[in-house]
Amino acid sequence: MRAFTGERAARRGPMLVGGALLLLLAAPLYLGSYWTSTLILVFFYAYTGQCWNILGGYAGQVSLGHAAFLGIGAYTSTALFMFAGLTPWLGMLAGGVLAALLGLCIGFVSFRFHIRGAYFILITLAFAEIFHLLALHLESLGGAQGLFVPFTGASWAKMQFKGNTNYYYVALALLVVITLVARALERSKLGLYLVAIREDEDASRALGVNTMRCKLAATAISAFFTALAGAFYSNYFFYIHPDEVLDVELSVDILLRPIVGGAGTLFGPIVGSFILTPLAELSRAYFSKEGLIGTHLIIYGLLLIAVVLFFPRGVAPYLARLVAGKRTS
Amino acid sequence: MTLYVQAILNGILVGGVYGLVAIGLSLIFGVMKIINFAHGEMLVLAMYLSFFLFTLLGIDPYMSLFVCAVAAFILGYGVQRFLVNRILHVPEEMQVLLMLGVALVLQNATLVAWGPNFRAAQTRYSLSTVWLGPLVMDVPRLVAFVLALALALLLYLFLRRTELGTTIRAAADNRDGAVLIGLDVRRIYAFSFGLGAACVGAAGSIILPFLPMSPYSALSFTLTSFIVVILGGMGSFLGVLVGGLFVGVAENLGAVVLTSSSKYIFSYALLILVMVLRPQGIFRGRSG
Structure with a gap:
C-alpha cells in the first residue's frame, strides 16, 4: 500500500477506517433523508470510481468508456426483471458477466493492437458511444423513452424499497466489498504486475509478465463490478435512460473521483467522492434552479485542470501524510 | 446511381472542411504531441462567434472568417501558454485529462451562455444551388470546399516557406535540438497551438452557412x-487532407445506405477500425 506507510500510520489507519465505518453504519439514524440520499450517491460514485481505479489507476489504462459497463449492468438486470421476472440480485450478476465479456472484447481489441495511453482513452470512448447510440435506437429496450422500472412493493428479493435507508445499506455494502476487492488485488501478484505495467509496460514484459493477460484480467474485473452499480442504479432511481446510464458524462463522472482523490491508491476514489459528490449535488441543485444547466460540468472541467496542474497524484496522498502525522521534512 | 454519385460529391465538398479542421488537430499533435480533446469545442465556439457577428452586426461569415481565426488563435495560444506548457513532461493520459x-x-460555458438549442444562420446564399447535369451542389458547401483548400494551402506554404514555419x-x-540552437520552444509551442486553433476558427465560419450548431x-x-x-497519419499534411x-465520402455514403441516426454508429465503428488497423495512417509504410 502506497498511501499508508510508516508504523504509526499502520496503527492509526485501521482504527480510523473502523471508526468511520461505524459512523457510516449508524448514519441513517441521525441524518435526515436528504443527507442519506447524498451519502448514497457518495457511495455510488466511490464504488464506481474504485471499479475504474482497478483498470485506470493500478493498471494505468485510463478508460473513458466505463458508462458502457454500467449501462449494460443497468439494462441487463432491468430487462431480466421486467421481462422474465428474475430477481435483480441475479440480474446484477448476469449484467456483470456480460459487462466482463464486453470488457474482454474491448480489451482484447485494444491490447492486441497495442493501443495505449491517449489512444486507449479514445477507443473506450468510441465503444461506449456505440452502445449509447444502440440503446437509443433499440425500441425493445425502451429506446429514447428509457425504461421505467415498475414498483411492485417493497421487498429485499426484488431490491425495491420504500424510503432510502435500505438503499443506503446496499450502497455501503457494495462500497465495502469493492474496497476489499481492491485491497486484495493490491496485495496480490496480479496487483503488483498491474502496477509494474503502469510504470513501464515494455520493461515488465521483458521481465516475463504476461501483460496481455494481466490487463485483460483488470479490464474484466473492473467491468464486472461496474455493471453491479448499474443494477443498483436502476433499482434506486426506478428509471434508466441511455443519456443517463450510457453517456460520456457518466464516464467522466466515474473517472473524476479517483483522479481527484488519487488514482492507483486504495482510498483515492473514496476521498474523491466525499469531496466531489456533495459539491456536484449542491451545484447541480443550485444552478439548475437558476436555469443554468451545465454549470456543474464547468466546475468538473476546472477541477480536472487544477488536479492535473497541481495535484497530479490526487489529494489522498496528502491526506495520508496528515493521518500518518508526519510533520518532519 | 445518381444518388451515390451525389453522396460522393457532397462527401468530397464537406470532406475538404474536415481536412482543414483535422489539419489543425494534426499540427497541434505533430508539434507538441498533445491531443487536443477540445478541438470540437473550439470549432463550435468559433461558429457561435461567427453566428453572432452575422446576426447582430450583419457581418457575412466569409468576412468574419479572419476575426474567428484570430479569436481562436488567441484561445489556443492561451491554452498552450498557461496550461499545456506546464505539463509537457507528465504522462500523456494526464495531458488528455487536462484537455x-x-x-x-x-462546452458547458457555451451551454450556459446560449442554451442547448440548435441555431442556424440564414444567409442569402444558404439555400442556393448549382446544377451539374443531374447532380446538385449547394453553393455554401462549394465555397466551403474551395476556401478550406485555399487556407490549407496557405498554411502549408507558411510552414514550408517562411522562417517562422521552419522553426x-x-x-x-x-525538441532538444531546437532548444540547443537557442529557439524559444515554449513560445513556438504556444504559437503552433494558436495556429492549429486558427484552422478550426476559420472552419467554424466557413461551415456556418450550411450547418446548424449546438453546444x-x-x-x-x-x-x-x-x-x-488517425486515418491520414498524425502529422502528415497531405494524408490528413485526403x-x-x-471520411466525408464515407459518412455521406453511409447516410445513403444507413438511416441517418445510425450514421454516427458507423463513424465510431470507423474510428475503432482505423485505430486498430492503421494507427500510423494510410499514407505511411507499415512499421513497428
Missing part, C-alpha cells in the same frame, strides 16, 4: 477530426 477539462469548460517544423522534429455538436466534431487525423475527403 478534457478544457473541453468540459468550453515550428524544427521544434516538431527535434452538443462539439463531441462529434472532435471525434470526426480524430478519425480523419483523410478528410475519405
